[in-house]
Amino acid sequence: MTLDYASIHFCNALLNANYAAILFFLWFRRREDCLLLWGSSFLTLALSTAMMSVVDHSLAIALLFGCISANVSLLWAGTRAFDGGRPFVWEMAAVPASISVLHAALAATASLQTANAVATALLAVNVAFAAHHFFTGHGGQSNPGRRISAWALLAYLPIYAASTVLSLSGTDNHASAIVILVSDLVLNNAFMVGLVAMMEGKARQALTVLADTDPLTGALNRSGFFKRCEERSPDAVLVVDLDHFKDVNDTFGHAAGDAVLRAFHERIRTAIGEGEYIGRIGGEESAIVLTSSGSLDVGGRAEKIRNLVCDTPVFFEGHSIRVTASIGVATASKVEPIAETLRRADEAMYRAKRTGRNKVAA
Structure with missing residues (x-):
């Protein structure tokens, strides 16, 4: 059985919306900023996936690239919050906005294919920086869950490269979109497994600290x-x-x-x-x-x-x-x-x- 384009869109959007709902529910229970930011990231990705099925104008495509970049920036910001750091507010807003504006300018002055290629390259840079933070953490923190999520992000880089080649070769944009959507179905599952492992590791570490700490003085027991x-x-x-x-x-x-x-x-x-x-x-x-x-x-x-x-x-x-x-x-x-x-x-x-x-x- 062959999945059609609309079915892939629907499955991908539904998957990301479900992940967003899970993370928002956890945030409602725990009130941890990282969960709110990660949930917002998956919600943004769900909306971006839905947009891919209807965009047919260069400005709409520019907005789509901005939304996908915002998804990556929110993931990065959530991980900084998870590590106890402060999210880069400028990065969450400035990078997606810059990619959208640059795409719109190139689409108007050069060609849509060139705009797509440049925006994809910038998106790949954003993904690489986010993956690096997952690998290293804030203050060198690392665990298996972080590495799973980091590798899931890095796996997008060759996919973006393939998408860019397809776009520059004049191949139908649907072929490029299908490459990304099918990859999303696999990699987002791996990424979510990594996030769950990160949260489980942090909870286990907190329990260890609690078990080894004297509650009255805060010293080791x-x-x-x-x-x-x-x-x-x-x-x-x-x-x-x-x-x-x-x-x-x-x-x-x-x-x-x-x-x-x-x-x-x-x-x-x-x-x-x-x-x-x-x-x-x-x-x-x-x-x-x-x-x-x-x-x-x-x-x-x-x-x-x-x-x-x-x-x-x-x-x-x-x-x-x-x-x-x-x-x-x-x-x-x-x-x-x-x-x-x-x-x-x-x-x-x-x-x-x-x-x-x-x-x-x-």
């Missing part, structure tokens, strides 16, 4: 701390315990104790460098990993952290709450399990408590 240590061996570990923390809870209430713990971890985060991290490993006890990326004067840095804790009170509901900290220090070895390094730092911390508290022991 015990499980997350050990996972991070397995990724890269620390150079030194500090175990920090707030002195007489039970008295804070008994005197000011548990809400005040929570405020002290949050303030404590916020201060620590300002004192550690890139690649260093803190984990809440139990109650008021936390572990800090130091690396050679920062100054490895371990004793000096431990004293700085101790001073950071005790020099500035925590203000809570009109109360000024002062706390001190006892810190144990242990340098790490690449052949020593992190649990053993942590045990030595913990013993040093208890030695600091036994000898008067509010001090550092190694």
Whole structure:
């Protein structure tokens, strides 16, 4: 059975409209900008597909090229939003508008075939930039879903080249349109699979972060701390315990104790460098990993952290709450399990408590 031109148009427009509806529904539930932009992209493509069956004037064709370019720009903008970046508003509007205007000018001064070829070439450049962003992401993010979507976009480039050759050779425009429409039916499915994989990967990553994070302080929890240590061996570990923390809870209430713990971890985060991290490993006890990326004067840095804790009170509901900290220090070895390094730092911390508290022991 041979599909006629109208059937291909209908199937393609319906497919893209369905994808747009799915993405808009997800946006309505989640309110994520990327879903709104991706849904708008597929809706624009559905409208462009519908236009292809009726356009027969050069200005209408110019508008069609602008709509197809807007589809690509919206995909790109949605991916930037997905990565946490800001969409290029100028790119979403200026590039499609420029392609439409240039096509109309060339169609009026040269020929429709030339206008189509130039507009297709510019559209291919837009697609290539969008595919590059899918590959690299914002800040180097990448996952299999991104690569699927990127390759689906890149697969359009030889299709655009074939379409341009057909157009310049004087072949009926319907032949060029059918090449693009049939390709759309295949590649848009692959592209949507990539988007779904991207969203699934991001959700899985968010769940992992949630599972490894202490909800009160935002620091790593015990499980997350050990996972991070397995990724890269620390150079030194500090175990920090707030002195007489039970008295804070008994005197000011548990809400005040929570405020002290949050303030404590916020201060620590300002004192550690890139690649260093803190984990809440139990109650008021936390572990800090130091690396050679920062100054490895371990004793000096431990004293700085101790001073950071005790020099500035925590203000809570009109109360000024002062706390001190006892810190144990242990340098790490690449052949020593992190649990053993942590045990030595913990013993040093208890030695600091036994000898008067509010001090550092190694």
